[in-house]
Amino acid sequence: MSALANDLDAQASPRAAANAANAQHSTGPTSQAGKDHAKFNALKSGIFARTIVLPHEDQAAYEAIGDYLNAQWKPATDTQREIVLTIQNTTWRLNRVVELESSLYAISAQQQMESVAEKFPDQDPSALAALARAAGYLDNLRAFDQLSRQEGRLQRALDRAKKEIILLASQRIPDPPAAPSVAKEPAPTPSVKPIGFVPPKHPKHMPSFSGPQAKEHRRQWLRKNAPQTQA
Numbered sequence: 001m002s003a004l005a006n007d008l009d010a011q012a013s014p015r016a017a018a019n020a021a022n023a024q025h026s027t028g029p030t031s032q033a034g035k036d037h038a039k040f041n042a043l044k045s046g047i048f049a050r051t052i053v054l055p056h057e058d059q060a061a062y063e064a065i066g067d068y069l070n071a072q073w074k075p076a077t078d079t080q081r082e083i084v085l086t087i088q089n090t091t092w093r094l095n096r097v098v099e100l101e102s103s104l105y106a107i108s109a110q111q112q113m114e115s116v117a118e119k120f121p122d123q124d125p126s127a128l129a130a131l132a133r134a135a136g137y138l139d140n141l142r143a144f145d146q147l148s149r150q151e152g153r154l155q156r157a158l159d160r161a162k163k164e165i166i167l168l169a170s171q172r173i174p175d176p177p178a179a180p181s182v183a184k185e186p187a188p189t190p191s192v193k194p195i196g197f198v199p200p201k202h203p204k205h206m207p208s209f210s211g212p213q214a215k216e217h218r219r220q221w222l223r224k225n226a227p228q229t230q231a
Contacts, residue, residue: 052089062092073165080168086161094154101147108136 053062066088075081112135116128123131137144206225209217 052092057096062088065091073169075165076172077168080165083161083165083168087158087165090154090158090161094151094158097147097151097154101144101151104140104143104147105133105136108140109133110136112136112139 053059066085069084069088073080073084075084109129109132112132113128116131116135117123120128120131206218206221209215209221211217
């Protein structure tokens with residue numbers, strides 16, 4: 001090893017030791033309160049927040065979006081549930097950006113109203129309000145541009161997630177059809193002995209009678225030959 005290399009190593013060793021020592025003092029907060037506070041350090045607008053629902057926002061409204069999406073898409077796998085959660089979170093953030101933009105319009109216009117009224121004293125109130133909004137927009141052009149860019153990015157992410165869940169839903173294996181119901185054969189009707197008059201069986205050797213008087217002739221024959229039949 002050359003002398004130059006030895007000199008560089010000798011210089012680098014104390015520097016590396018100093019950097020390592022300094023790193024031990026830069027690990028961030030260690031207490032839970034400190035971590036909770038640090039988590040909200042960058043929440044000036046809330047756009048890039050790691051926490052989806054900010055302290056002043058409605059947790060129930062956020063959960064209602066999730067309930068609606070889960071009822072609509074019925075995710076059945078971890079991948080589908082992750083995409084539905086992405087849609088829920090992106091929708092929430094997109095609504096926040098729109099709300100921020102509307103609030104910024106109102107605040108900036110209110111700040112410009114007095115100045116605009118002094119410059120245009122002859123204008124009616126509706127014209128002054130329009131001029132104040134325009135002046136507020138120009139005065140906060142960079143902020144509006146950032147909100148517009150963020151809105152476009154979130155909208156594209158939302159569209160991609162919706163396309164993914166639609167594709168997965170189209171590939172989902174449908175539930176097997178229910179087995180057709182088999183009609184049961186009716187149970188046999190039990191034989192019931194008739195109640196009431198039962199016509200007697202005629203003897204096999206009784207002649208057949210026909211004509212209008214067949215019934216009367218049959219009765220007379222049975223009366224006449226009854227003893228013989230019984231014998």
